Amino acid sequence: MAVTATAAAWAIAAVGLAASPAAAAPADTTAPQPGDTCTVADLGTRHPYIKTTEVSPEITHFKGWFVTQGTTGNQSVTTSTQTTISVSVGLNGTVQGSFGTEALGKVSASLGLNVQVNYTSTSSESSTVTWNFAQPGYYGVYKGTKKVTGTYGSLNCNRVQQGDGGWALNWIEGPGSGGFTTYTTLEEGAVRCQDAVPANSIMAKAKVLLDCGSPTAKAEHPAGAVAPTAKQTQDRPAQDPAPTGGVTSAGQLKAAGDSSRAVALNCEPGAYRMDVPGKILNWSAPLLANDGIRLRESTFFSAHLDNWRLCNVTENNGVLEASLWNWGNGGCATIPAGIANQEQAYLTTVNCGEDDLQRFYIYRDVPGSSKVGVQNKYTGSMLGYDRYADGELIRQYSSGRQDGTGTFTMTGV
Structure with missing residues (x-):
């Protein structure tokens, strides 16, 4: 100028x-x-x-x-x-x-x-x-x-x-x-x-x-x-290259879901569905590789893909931290490393490993209520969905979904 x-x-x-x-x-x-x-x-x-x-x-x-x-x-x-x-x-x-x-x-x-x-x-x-x-x-x-x-x-x-x-x-x-x-x-x-x-x-x-x-x-x-x-x-300091703002490579983030080595988990007894409160759809793990966790209806043929166990659980100041292990496909929920830096990156499952991308904080309603919010430990983003519809992907949002669509019900099965 x-x-x-x-x-x-x-x-x-x-x-x-x-x-x-x-x-x-x-x-x-x-x-x-x-x-x-x-x-x-x-x-x-x-x-x-x-x-x-x-x-x-x-x-x-x-x-x-x-x-x-x-x-x-x-x-x-x-x-x-x-x-x-x-x-x-x-x-x-x-x-x-x-x-x-x-x-x-x-x-x-x-x-x-x-x-x-x-x-x-x-x-x-x-x-x-x-x-x-x-x-x-x-x-x-x-x-x-x-x-x-x-x-x-x-x-x-x-x-x-x-x-x-x-x-x-x-x-x-x-x-x-x-x-x-x-x-x-x-x-x-x-x-x-x-x-x-x-x-x-x-x-x-x-x-x-x-x-x-x-x-x-x-x-x-x-x-x-x-x-x-x-x-x-x-x-005069050495000039840092300006970030491109594009997708960070997997090598720049912690590697998630290393399929070459699975780890043993200490899971709590019982399993849960992650329901949409008052609705029939809930989290269902993918059957196919490279697919994500989606909202689906629980049926006789769900094959436990909608059942989740809390593993390696710790608690700090009332906030649970856990891995989410799926009973149907044996994988752990994660945000894929290659897109973990992106708003609205989808949630999927991979072989369980020692990785903060596979760890989640669970925020709970007062005792007597099973409503929760879920946050990825590594990215800090909250989980939710764009709209209530069968097949809709569960995604991460940096501030969560302000319309309440990031609140789920952790229902024992």
């Missing part, structure tokens, strides 16, 4: 406001907080909450530029890439689904900054800045932003015992957490060694890169580019 500075604009740039970001969105006062009440429909959903944040100025493009008397005025300067910042939430190196977008929206509201809430990245290519150089001097011409990083946790709905011995459904801190990276609106400008700039501003970071030395030495350069100083070269 070309920018031409008038005298007034130069005064603004001198205090680090070459381009001001837009106002941040107001905080969402309806977002659940730990300890708030939830409903049965929330068992299959989750929401992010922000645990830590850090804001730091970053220079994405930079060039040292010397302006002599008689060469002032508008000049176009081609800057070189200093660093590339990519927006990401969690393990995918991108932003997948509504959970990531909601998390970054909460970052924006909590900090009062307008941050990127969808996958994007700063340019890895050289970039031109057009600036009106009003006075001779040694300048740092730059593009930059405020990089925002931090960690988030997951709020899940689960039963909690009250002080009087009763039970209620509350939003709790669910297992697992992750990190995020985003950035604010890009700014561009030019700064001289003698300019006074606000501490911890983007312009101040550019002035550090300028590495102001002897004015006499700088004056030896003709008008135009100045070679990078040792300070600039030292501070």
